[in-house]
Amino acid sequence: MMVGSDRITDQAMTAEREMEKKMSIKYCSICGAKMTTRIPEDDDHIRPVCNRCGHVHYDNPKLVVGCIPMLEDQVLLCKRNIEPRKGKWTLPAGYLENGETVEQGAVRETLEETRSHVSIIAPYRMFNLVFVHQIYLMFRARLLDTDFGPTKESTDVQLFSESEIPWDNIAFESIRQTLADFFSDRPGRAYSFEIKQIMPPEKHAGPA
Template structure:
């Protein structure tokens, strides 16, 4: 689903059809309600997840939901209101893989502007190799670099995060990566 800058049609406060115009003291066109003057802002959605590692292998989940049903991904999902990015990443890892982890820091920040999202992945150490996929995963499995199903990865952000990880591991130095994937 591509980002639609005119997706808002009606005011969330009163239900009146909105007008698109640049409000006073702003510099961008926004959905503005002509009845109650509410200005509606559209902001990127945050996706949070982890790159869980056990020894020399990474944990991937096979998706049991759309989009990209049946393809492999890192455990990740939408950040909920009222939680930090770290809390969301831990929750998503538990929900999708049933994995116990220790977060090791923010690893990739990836802008996906065409769909209005920002993906944040944390490096994580698996506390044990026992995990149980949740309702959104068909399977959860550990992969060495040579076993990664590169052609069956669900999202480009996952591919880029894995690429960064294996490159950094070879260099024996992990750093924060900020990327744009369109």
């Protein structure tokens, strides 16, 4: 889903910007009246609330689901055709949609971004990306066909063995860590599920 991937951004969102985002909710989506920002009754978070009908606008973190499509000693990567990080390589992943399980979402995103089918093996990594209100959930998956190729969302789709991975050209830190952990776990085939945290780019910037 191109729009979903498009909405994935890794810009740091400070408390100030978060408030700005809340202030951008100017009108009630139910009755059309002006919204204010305040703490609703029985709540403890500031949220946009309708002055007329009382409707509260909630904004919660979104789940990004994806996978490592594996074929023998190779994994399938796709080259992003969408900003942010257009031209960089990534694993297939995108926003979970209503009406699907996390596994179905990962399979769908893989099909949309690589044209290939996978079967989910097991959950592998979760990442907290607090600064962009995203939770990543990455699965290990078996690549079922080799009919992969470019899509609207990917200019290139290719299999890579560990030594071929374009480490300096990976789109997101969550994806880089997923791949690094996977190839580190691979010799012992000990793929336990772990939750990790990704810090804003500013915070881990410095001598690389």
